[in-house]
Amino acid sequence: MASLQNYTLRQRRFAPLNPANLKSSDAPQLKGIVFDVDGTLCLPQNYMFAEMRAALGISKSVDILHHIARLPTDEERHEASNKVKAIEREAMQHQEPQPGLLELMDYLEERGVKRALCTRNFKTPVTNLLQNHLPTHVFLPIITRETPGLLPKPDPAGILHIANEWGLVNGGGNLIMVGDSLDDMTAGHTAGAATVLLLNDHNGHLKEHMHTDLCIEKLNELVGILENGFTGNKTRSERSSAEGRV
Structure with a gap:
């Protein structure tokens, strides 16, 4: 990995989801959010x-x-x-939803934001979580470690596949990846997406990582952030040369 001197600081931004604030923003439009599962939609089971x-x-x-x-x-x-x-x-059998999970999902549904899952779990625990805690919410596509032809995170293949399924032409450039691990941040960042780290007792060291754009302590904190316009604290893009991904 290149040293930090080879990276440029930038901010990732998206326009407010609140229509009343939309006209005053020149930021790109958010097209969808990709979520990790274990440690993100449900409490960590490390x-x-x-x-x-x-x-x-x-x-x-x-x-x-x-x-x-x-x-x-x-x-x-x-x-x-x-x-x-x-x-x-x-x-x-012991999955517990993250605080603020339902509030965030209800808000995203209300605002018409597409949602997908990209996880290193296999399908059964994912289905169990959705059926028990989010039975009325739709996530498409759902990428697991068993999805044919796609490498698992930290490879960006799953997120790029989701972007393609949604008809997006610039990879993950109009997406946010929400997760709790370095694999999530790296997969999102290298796919071109903005990244949001859900903090827990074990991942605080990732706050300052070059692949982390924003940190939250509870999922429903995203409601206010998205309503008023997403602005990453800081992130380092890939190398500023032509070989890098912005």
């Missing part, structure tokens, strides 16, 4: 990852999905994947 690594016999520094993908045989990959899924299925 204990899962220690259990997964123990089940797979790997250290904290090893990415779980990368480890599974690199196993030498289909049988080994299938066995490892099933171990991870078993832990996720158990954890999903």
